[in-house]
Each structure stands twice: as C-alpha cells, then as structure tokens.
Amino acid sequence: MAQTLKPGTVDELVQAVEWAVSGTHPLELVGGGSKRALGRPVQAEMTLDLSAFSGITEYQPEELQLTAGAATPLAEIEAALSDKNQMLAFEPADYSALLGSKAEATLGGVLACNLSGPRRIKAGAARDHLLGFHAVSGRAEDFKAGGKVVKNVTGYDLCKLLTGSWGTLAAMHEVSLKVLPAPELTRTVLIMGLDDARAVAAMGEALASAHDVSAAAHLPAALAARSAVPYVNEAGTAVTALRVEGIGPSVEARCRDLRNMFAPLGDGEELHRMYSRQFWQEIRDAAPFAGDARALWRISLPPAEGAKLVAALGQSLIAEAYYDWAGGLVWLALAAGEDASADSVHAAVAAHGGHATLLRAPADVRAAVAVFMPQAPAVAALTKRLKESFDPAGVLNSGRMYPGV
Amino acid sequence: MQMPPPNETTLSQRADIAAGLGAIVGEAHVMADDASLKAFESDGLSAYRQTPMLVVLPGDTQEVSRVLAYCAKHDVKVVPRGAGTGLSGGALPLADGVTLGLGRFNRIFEIDYANRSAVVQPGVANLAISQAMDSAGFYYAPDPSSQIACSIGGNVAENSGGVHSLKYGLTTNNLLGVEMVLMDGEVIRVGGKQFDSDGYDFLGLITGSEGMLGVITEVTVRILPKPPNARALLMGFASNDDAGRCVAGIIAAGIIPAGLELMDRPAIHAVEEFCHAGYPLDAEAILICELDGPEVEVEELARRVGDIAATCGATSSRVSEDEAERQRFWLGRKSAFPAAGRIAPDYYVMDGTIPRGRLSEVLNRISELSEEYDLKVANVFHAGDGNLHPLILFDANIPGELERTEKMGGEILKLCVAVGGVLTGEHGVGVEKRDLMGEMFSETDLKQQQRVKCAFDAGQLLNPGKVFPTLHRCAELGRMHVHGGEMPFPDLPRF
Ligand SMILES: Cc1cc2nc3c(=O)[nH]c(=O)nc-3n(C[C@H](O)[C@H](O)[C@H](O)COP(=O)(O)OP(=O)(O)OC[C@H]3O[C@@H](n4cnc5c(N)ncnc54)[C@H](O)[C@@H]3O)c2cc1C
DSSP states (O other), rough: OOOEEOSSSHHHHHHHEEEEEHHTOOOOEESSTTTTTTTOOOOEEEEEEESSSSSSEEEEGTTEEEEETOOOOOOHHHHHHHTTTEEEEEEOOOOHHHTTSSSBBBBHHHHHHOOTTTTHHHHGGGGGGGEEEEEEEETTTTTEOOOSSSSOOOOOOHHHHHTSSTTTTEEEEEEEEOOOOOEEEEEEEESSOOOOHHHHHHHHHHHHSTTTTEEEEEEEEEHHOOSSSSSTTTSSSOEEEEEESSSSSHHHHHHHHHHHHHGGGSSSEEEEEEHHHHHHHHHTTTGTTTTTTOOOEEOOOOGGHHHHHHHHHHSSSSSEEEEEGGGGGEEEEOOOOOTHHHHHHHHHHHHHHHHEEEEEHHHHHHHHHHHOOOOOEEEEEEEHHHHHHHOOOOBBBBTTTTTOO | OOOOOOOHHHHHHHHHHHHHHHOOOOOOGEOOOOHHTTTTTTOTTTTSOOOOEEOOOSSHHHHHHHHHHHHHHHOOOOEEEESSSOOSSSTOOOOOOOOEETTTTOEEEETTTTTTEEEEEOOOOHHHHOOOHHHGGGGOOOOOTTTOOOHHHHHHHHOOOOOHHHHHOOOOGGGGEEEETTTTSEEEEEEOOOSSOOOSHHHHHHSTTTSOEEEEEEEEEEEEESSSSSEEEEEEEEEHHHHHHHHHHHHTTOOOOOOEEEEEEEHHHHHHHHHHOOOOOOSEEEEEEEEEHHHHHHHHHHHHHHHHHTTTTSSEEEEEOHHHHHHHHHHHHTHHHHHHHHHHEEEEEEEEEOOOGHHHHEEEEEEHHHHHHHHEEEEEEGGGGGGEEEEEEOOSTTTHHHHHHHHHHHHHHHHHHHHOOOOOOSSOOTTTTGGHHHOOOHHHHHHHHHHHHHHHHTTTOBBBTTSSSSSHHHHHHHHHOOOOOSSOOTTOOOO
C-alpha cells in the first residue's frame, strides 16, 4: 500500500503538491476514502489524505448557504442542516454499503464524483449546488472560483468543472454549497404490477403532470422483493414509486390526484414518513444490489429510453435492472466476468443516447475496460488539454477517469 | 476601456477575408459596408461602441466550422453575437474582428415531450421556445426580462436568469446539451437529452463563458409542465429594512417562492408613472412575491407570506385575485428598465449579487453614493436570490456624467464584493466589469481561468479582450513555476 501524506494546512497541501510535481510523484486524493473503489484504479506513489480539511466554517440558514472543509463528513453536514430543517437538495448518495466500504463519505467526495440521488430530476445534480471552492491545483497553486451566492456569473463556472472531475484537476479544501429548506411532508405513491415499459411511460406522465413529483423510480418484482420496506417487499409484483413533497395540504392533494390518475393501471398504495424515506434511500444507494458482487453499471440516458435499453440488453445478457429518474437512470447488474460486458453496454447506450459508468467491478476489470464512456476524439483531446491546464505533470488522481486523465 | 490593439496586417487583408468568408457562407451573408456594420456596433450596453471589421452570418454548423477554421488559419479574431441584448459588452465588436451573427439559426428542431426536452438553434428567441410548446402545457423556465428578443445561444453564453430563477434555476440548471464549434473548426457535442453525462462537465463550463470558448450551434433545453396556478402578492413597506426582513422571514419559513422581487421608492415612482401598475406610492419599498403550484398550496403559502409580511410591518398587502391582476403586478417590475429610460435621458444597469441579509445596509450605502456622485438611482432587486439591479440615471450629453456614472457603478460593485457578494449575477463580465475582476479574484485565480480558455482556444482568437483584465499568452500561462522538491513537512505522520 502506498504511503500517505497528510497535510494539516493549506500551506502544507501546497507543499505536498509541489513535492509531487517536482519529482513527478503521482498522488491519489482521499477524503474519507469511502469511494476508492470508484473509477479507474489510480497508480499512485503516495496517498494524499485530505481529511484534515474538515468542519463547517460558516452556515447561514437564512442565506441558504453553507461553507465547510471539503473533507467534512457528509453525516455532519446533514445533521447540521436537519437541525435547521434544511437539506442538500440533490440527495447525495452513499455507496459505502454498495462498495463494501466502512469509511465515511465526505462532502468533497460526493462533489468530486457528482453523485446525485432521486431528487436530481427536480432539484438538479450535485454540480448545481456547488457555489464556490478553494482548491490546490496540480500546479501547486491555491486558487478559488465562484463565491457564496447563488446568482454569480463572474468568470468561468469552474464549480461545474470541478464537480464530477474525480479529483483529477485540483484538491478542493473548502467548498460553499447552496442548501434548501427541507419539505414539511413527504409521501410516496406506489403503483403495483407495471412492466418496465409501462412503468417508464407512467413515470413520464407523472413528470409531465402538474403534480410536481420529486422522484420517480421503478423496481421490477424480484428487486422489489429485496426491499426492506414492508409495502414494497410484500407487493409480490413490480413497484413503481412517485414521491411528492411540500406543505401538508398540497402533498395530500397531489397524492390523491396521482392515485386517481393512475387508478386504471392497477392497485395503488402510499408510503408515509419513515417508509418513504427508507424507500428512497434504497433507491439512492442502489441498495437492491448491495448484497451481491456483480458488476454494476449506472446509466444516465434520455428517460423514455430507459426500458428500451434494458430490453435490448436483456436479449443478449443476463442482467437485472431498476430505474430511477423516471427512467433516466438505469442501474444494471450483471456478471463481472473479465470485462463487465462493457462492449455490449456501450453499444446499447450509443444506440439509445446517454452515458454508462461502471460503478462497481473488481479493480482488474475497472483497469481493463472504460469505466467512463469512451469520448469522441475531439472531446477526448479537449479533456486532455483541460487536465493539463490544471495538472500538467499529471500528479492528481491521474488515470482515474481515462488513461492519463 | 482599453481593447487589444488592432492587428494592422489583418486590417490590410480585409477585402481578402471578406471574399474568403463569402466563399463559405455566400456573399449575401457577409457584410462589409459601413451602413450594415453600424447596426452591429454595440450590444445592449450602448456606452461602448466599435464598428466591426466584417459581419458574417453563417447558415449552419458546417459553415460556422469553416468560418472559424478560416479565421484561425488567417489569425482573425471572431466575436460571436446572438440578439445583441447583452448588458456587459460581451458582443462588443473588435476593430480587427469578424462579428459572427447567429441570426440565421432560428429553427426549433424538436420538442420531445416524452423526454421533456427541446432541441433548438441558438438564434431562437427565449420566449419563442415557450410559445412553441404553450398549447401542450409546457414551457422553458428561465425568463430574462429581455426574453422577447434575447437568443437562447446568448442565454447559454451569459447563463442568464429571470424573475423565476429563484425556484426554477438559471440557464445552467435548465440545459441538457449543446453542440458547439471550437475556434479551430472542430465540432463537439456535449450532453444530450439525459440528465447527467460523465466526463468533465463541459456543458456547465461553457454556460456563462461569454462566447470565449466556442460558438454554440445547437441547444437542448429541459422543459417543464406549466404550473397549474400562480398568484402574486404585492406588499408595501415603510422602509427597505422592513422589506429586507420580510425576505429573510419568507426564506427562514422554508418557503421558496417562484419569484421574490423588491423595488425601492424611486423605482416604484418611475414605473407607476410609466405604466400605472397600481403600486403603493407611499411605500419606501415593495415586494412582489409569486407563488405557484396546486391551488391548495398557492392559497396556503399566500396566507403564510401575508402573515410574515404583517409581522415585518407591511403597510399594504394584496394577493392577486385573477390572472389579469397578477400580470398587472408584474407589469411594473418588467417595465422597470424602460421606465427608467423615461425619467432620465440615459440609465446604467448594474448587476451585483449580495447575501440577502446585507440588503438594507447595501441600499443605504447606495443612497449615500447617489448623493456623493449627485446621480439618482432606482433599485430593482431579485431579492430572493440577492441579485441587485441599481439603475443609475444620467445624461450622457452632459460632459463627464457618463464617466461619473461608471465610477459610481464601480463603487457599487466593489461594495457588493466587500459584503460577501459578487460582481455580476447574470449580465456577465464582458468588457464592462473586466477591469474589476481583481476585486474578486487573485492573479492566480484569473490565470487558472485563462488556462481553461487556452485549452479551448490556444490562439486566443475567440472574443478576446473580454472578461480578463490582462491578456497573457497561452504559452506563458502553461509554464509551471514550482520550486521545492523537498519532501514536505517531514515531521508529519506518514503511514
Ligand atoms: C431590457 C433588457 C432586460 C434584460 N433582462 C435580463 C434579465 O432579466 N436577466 C438576464 O440574465 N439578462 C437580462 N438582460 C441581458 C441579456 O438580455 C442577456 O444577457 C441575454 O442572454 C443576451 O442574449 P443575446 O442573444 O442578446 O446575446 P448577445 O448580447 O448577442 O451576446 C451576449 C454574449 O454571448 C455571446 N454569444 C451570443 N450567442 C452566442 C453563441 N451562439 N455562441 C457563443 N457565444 C454566443 C456573445 O459573444 C456575447 O459575449 C437584459 C437585457 C435587456 C436589454
């Protein structure tokens, strides 16, 4: 195992990167370490432990803004927010169980991987909530971008760029986030017994309706049976779920309207507080696949294509899938084998549009196949130039996304 | 305002360049005569004017690609231009530059209701997108006040917002994909109809990049079902402070209205005179708060907001009874700019963002500045998200008054930064705020941004002279100056 450098201050972080650059010692960036099994395996000489950059430095509920060290545990952030009835609206996912990690997820890790949960369809992704950051680039320079206010077009939006860059551009040490009021009431309408295609169509109708659905997912029967939520695991059939959030009377009215709208399709049910929360946590964290070791693809595609893609892949592969984002996010599990059937998955995604990320697979498989979709040549070249503009020596998480990047 | 010195060689080759571009787009789509060029000499910030060397109006992506490749090859600068409504001089021409207009890119390719998205050309006007899907009950959410005219490509380039951005987000939160052409002519596509894409977030980076990274040739936006009901509250207050506390109270109560706008006394009086919206003339400030959603929700929230306003000492409060009244409440706000134009020969729109809590402090300081500089100011404010639009009223015909106005504007923006805000919330840096960038960013911060520019356009031919106060050559920016090499802090634990 590689040695670890653990800077305690920003100056030390700069020094650490200076050292890495001067002798080209590649570093692997780690916050809490809960996501080390994500992405391509990094061949680093040293681990750069950022855990010292932790703690909430500024939280102003009335400004809907929170600033914290990048390695602040997500749990700490969520506890502070929940104290004030607020939340990170993008519903950051926790893949610890999925990846078999005991480490704690940190804010910086969630941002670096742009991991958003079911509310993505309404509230946006992690990338839509980063207002500003301070980071040390691969040039060993401490720099900042963005600010602490929501409306800001001063300079390029490097917040978007850093979110989802998997630590390959800079080591963030402080981040400012947009936070939002938590809903007063949450309920989930369940529709039982739809096949995948009809479920995706129904979720689309729900999203096109005026009922302001904040999450829409579909579990085929076998996966519904694996849920820990009573109404779901007892259904004995597929379960399609629509979440409604807001103030009490509005939630009640919208649930009623949704149930009426879908009554002709089959039996309805409703999940209230705790079960609703538990259900969406399962969907968010890919819990239906946490108990096995299969390869897992996370496929983001045009929502109406979701069921078609799964049907097409089902013709040649033995796979299991469920849908989030009204069909726009497919979780697909299949035997890891040597290549996690990457060619078939990529070909299918190319036909239906979107991106497939190999979210879970043994390290040798992740080293062998494209974990992130292969890019068009011009985009790949741009990616390389951008990487070089931040990290010319390639010392920050190089290879995590693409060879050399 | 200092622009990069024109390249004499380029200027001397003007006729050849016109012919070269004409061969690509057809002669009819290249403008070289003074009268035609004059129409392009400024954007919505008319204080800055410059006649472009040439204007070219390509008709499709391939032509854009060939125009850019041609210009790259001949070392000619290019300034993209949408509808020219920008308020920071982003589309200000260069004397030795070709202005590339997207006016012919005016088609809506596809409205895909199943995927709740629309694919349009960049020259389509913002409002035209919503109109095209209105009968199906859908709309495109970001609604800049210029939405009748401004182009969606310009919206992407500026990351424009509108009065409903508080709840529905800015352009960047409502985009799914773009096609764009890099300065070397390479065509790339990023995003699509899916929510997220892996790889670096080029879509996010391009949004708000002010035409400096590439020319956008196609845009895929997210569309939403229209909210079933909307009502607006019009509330009057005896002080800016009370209005500010009401804004904070609404947010603290966990309510995110569809829109939350503030106008101060001078703005209220200007618009009342202009369009008779029925605003209370005795108020020091008014708030317009829009709530949308299911009937029960709108009713309940309107009641809650009314209660909050009462505890903050509102001197009047009225909920719109019908659609006509709601529209009337908004009419005043939406007419604020033209109304300012009516009471003064010229007005200058500022666009800083501040933390909401600093509102009354900032407004007080602005009125002090107004006295110091002897210039009247009317304030309209996207209060919900802290985006302030002071309108400085002046007369450009009075010698020195424009300069005084600009100086005062600079003071206001510095003030925004000083209280924890930023230089521009939605109008962009352009040339206008370029030289103030140092107020917010260090040289290191700015150089990293410029390196991003270099990754897209190493020759710095696309819209140069905007956003960055100092031009550095890409080769110089690329060099690394790292000392050290010592094993860092050897006394710290390593495992
Ligand atoms: C009365 C009035 C009200 C306004 N209200 C608002 C408001 O409420 N909110 C708000 O955010 N703004 C507002 N604006 C500002 C302006 O309308 C927006 O910035 C708008 O997005 C500009 O669009 P445009 O098509 O006019 O762009 P232009 O002014 O033509 O160009 C703006 C910038 O975008 C670049 N550009 C344009 N098209 C492309 C393209 N296809 N590819 C690459 N780069 C491109 C240009 O180079 C330039 O840098 C207002 C302006 C006016 C005059």
